[in-house]
Amino acid sequence: MKRYDLITPEGTRDLLFEECLARRSVEKNLKCLFSHFGYSEVVTPGLEFYDVFSGSTRNFRTENLYKTFDSKGRIIVMRPDSTIPIARLVATRLKDAKLPLRLYYNQRIYENSALLKGRSDETVQAGIELIGGKNSKRADYEVLCTAVEALAMFDKDNFRLELGHIGYFKELVAKLGADDDVREEIRMLISTKNYPALNDLLMTFGDNDVTRALKQLPRLFGGAEVFEKAASIYTDDKITAILDETKEEYERLSSLGYEGKISVDLGIVSHTDYYTGIVFKGYLSEVGKYVLNGGRYDKLMSEFGFDCPAVGFGVNVDAVARHLTKIGEEFELKTADAVVYGEKGYVVEAIAYAKKLTEQGMTVENSLFDTVEESAEYARSKGIAKLITVGKEIKEINV
Incomplete structure (x- = not known):
């Protein structure tokens, strides 16, 4: 007797009529936004070689990947991320294209998140990647403003964008001299704001300016006061430059009429290690976790043999669709005439x-x-x- 022929695998679910309409509505609106800003659609395979996700800054945990083998015995994974395959695509098929490249995608990603409650292992993600460009600051502002527009499109009064800089964390943790495993554990504890465990781990490195700064990192969120607080905890020339850059971007975004909807969070430490500069997350009122995340990644494509800066973000389409349903937007099936x-x-x-x-x-x-x-x-x-x-x-x- 079959045991699993009437249920879906953990982390997946069937979508019925109105849910499908909600998803398609989100996809349509994002596609319209992206294409109107000059972005062209690309699609990458749902199956990729494991090697695509095992470089120095694209080191996904193997236990989080859905894996299989091809006919030659090579390890194949179901795509857990869209940015990395697009970096591969740009470094190979588009390496001779005129820069900058504006690309957008709308596709599923798969990641085994067995430890997360209410997890979703199959997610529809739509986003943009801005590849190249002489002025990275201009590119950052373009992507940040597009991210804000995407959030405002679905709930203009109640969205929130949190802005950080991965360099702040990387500069601090590099001074510890920790190995990759410990560094990843510190990142995870900061990301989950697990203060007790973070303090215990950092105690093994002694009581000094760096460990004290890392202990405070999960608390460095709020408004403009965060920059002054961070500088008072620990600073050097590199960290001062990082804080000044992030503060400027925070102030410029707020000046566009988004004041009160833009905040600072220096504790944004994504599990994807390819980010090198600004990082950000977007929230909607009826979703308990972020629905948008992205940042600058200037070294990722060099791992594929094409040295080119880039910045982008992705939107969790399914989470946005659930948000719209919760705030009362109706997606009714059309009755036949x-x-x-x-x-x-x-x-x-x-x-x-x-x-x-x-x-x-x-x-x-x-x-x-x-x-x-x-x-x-x-x-x-x-x-x-x-x-x-x-x-x-x-x-x-x-x-």
């Missing part, structure tokens, strides 16, 4: 007539019943107001 019934000997003609009606903009259903009475009862049960019979004559009946 009519049921078309073919009398005996006129079934094919009825289907042809139904097609003619659809070309005129109507939504129709072809009756699969044997009698007019059954067809009329079906129409009434579905709230369809009209029955059209096709025989020697074409008749319309209000039901």
Whole structure:
């Protein structure tokens, strides 16, 4: 007896009618936003070689990847991230293209998040990647403003964008001399704001300016005061430059009319290690976790042999769709305008007539019943107001 033929795997779910409409609505709006800003769509394979995600800054935990083998015994993974495959794509097929490149995507990603409650291992993600450009500051502002527009499009009064800089964390943790495993553990504890465990781990490196700064990192969020607080905890020339850069971007974004919706979080330490500069996360009121995240990644494509700066972000389409449903946006299925019934000997003609009606903009259903009475009862049960019979004559009946 089969045990699992009536359920979906953990971390996945079926979507029904209104849920599908909500997802498609989000996808359509994001596609419209991205394309109007000059971004062109690309699609990468759902299956990639494991090596694509195992470089120095693209080191995904193997236990989080869905893995299989191809016919030659090589390890294949289901795509856990969209930015890395696009970096591969740019470094190979688009390496001779004129820069900057503006690319957008709308595709599924897969990641085994067994430790997360209510996890979603299959997620539809839409986003942009801005590749190249002489002025990284201009590129950062373009992507940040597009991110804000994406959030505002779905809840203009209640969205929030948190801005940080991964360099702040990287500069501090580099001074510890920790190995990769410990560094990853510190990152995870900061990301989850697990203060007790973070303090215990950092105690093994002694009590000094760096460990004290790292202990405070999860608390460095809020408004403009965060920059002064961070500088008072620990600073050097590199960290001062990082704080000044982030503060400027925070102030410029706030000045565009988004004041109160932009905040600072220097504790943003993404599990993807390819970020090199600004990082940010976006939130909507009815979703408990971020629905948008991104940042600058200037070294990723060099791992594929193409040294080029880039910045981008991705949107969790499914999370945004759930948000829209919760705030009361309706995604109702369209009721057909009519049921078309073919009398005996006129079934094919009825289907042809139904097609003619659809070309005129109507939504129709072809009756699969044997009698007019059954067809009329079906129409009434579905709230369809009209029955059209096709025989020697074409008749319309209000039901």
